[in-house]
Amino acid sequence: MDGDVELDVDGRSRTLRVDSRTTLLDALREGLGVTSVKKGCDHGQCGSCTVLLGGRRVVTCLTFAIAHDGATVTTAEGLGAGGRPHPVQEAFVERDAFQCGFCTPGQVCSAVGMLAEARDGRPSAVTDDLTGPVELSDDEVRERMSGNLCRCGAYGNIVDAIQDVAR
């Protein structure tokens, strides 16, 4: 069955008709032409399709578009403001935090979402004191970014880029 979905994508209101089987990922890429959102594994394992959905980082390959009528989506294309890249994007460039770049839009969106979670004081699996303040050590960054794979192996520089923004 088909259904109409209205989405706010990177500040623009967009309407499209989708088959119920269409994932949010395919709706963004194929329906709306937002190709910065990458399809890697298509099974929630690689993180390439990460966006901010209602301000929270999610993978878009494991959710149906038809279930998100009225939602606000921010992709890597929409993170910047005033003609400038987002600080996380600038840090990725500065730190050479990518090689082929395929995972980068997902990495950047995930990092932006992750930094907000840490600012909210949310612990991770490697946080010693669950009720204490969150201090973003490199181990914390690695744990919190474990949902984003980089087959080029730029992890070291990705951690450095995120730490530049976190500090």
Add this chain to the structure above:
Amino acid sequence: MIPFDYHRATDVAGAVATADAREAVFLAGGTNLVDRMKLGVTSPDVVVDIGGLALDGVEELPDGGLRIGATARNSDLAAHPVVLRDYPVLARALLSGASGQLRNLATTGGNLLQRTRCSYFQDVSTPCNKREPGTGCSAIGGYNRQHAVLGASEQCVATHPSDMAVAMAALDARVVVRGPAGERVVPLVDLHRLPGDEPDRDTVLTRADLITAVDLPPLPDGTRSLYRKVRDRASFAFALVSVAVVLRVDGGVVRDVRVALGGVAHKPWRARRAEEVLLGSPAEEEVFRRAADAELAAARPLPDNGFKVPLVRNTLVSALRDLSLGER
């Protein structure tokens, strides 16, 4: 993917009625369901979206316990101040599961009802009694490193993949279910089944039974809890073995203990035999070892997963030791 109708439920009764009338599945976070539908493992006629039912609250109960809404996100539950303060075993279990992006989608009810990640169950080109009853089990005689060592059957050796459910089993959680005949409460340890000769049935629920909440009873003062997970890599992997322990030691003696194991059975495995050894005994390493051995006497490892038996023993003993020494 086989075409399906999408129905957005506006109230619990309507969701249950829709699921009762047709070959339906409930959709919450979708992180496992959508994947199974892509793989062809699950092919419903209608998907009933319960995301609009306002079941995402987490509230303290008058008895001091906690009611967790069925669509509360795993990430929000893991960051809830009462969970962090009173139920660290649950916070740790949630935080050790999946990835940040998946925890932001995944829900309490969906986490309980996720299905095994047995590679044969997820591969429609291979026989699997859980996916297609009567076709045989490919894991028995196949690759079975990840599979069960307790409570399995000749029909199925799959494991339940949840971390959260293991913690909830140790917390004596109660699952609130709304079905066509009304509401009932199912102890979490009775929600999931052992495979027996019906491995296609993961739980005691029927198609139109909707989980609306999970209740956690309060814990006595002085209770400590811990979740310890062992896996092939440091993050974003399912458990080979996991241990949830809820323990109260007073005067060097175990006064209250609940132990559940993950990664070893078709359901979150409540270790009653270990608990019997521990309760009323000195909180000492020799007792912890006897408790683990008592539980594992019934273990029946497969050719590839014999390592799980000593791994459970050592993980459980270290968890009991650390908790009784006061480490969380």
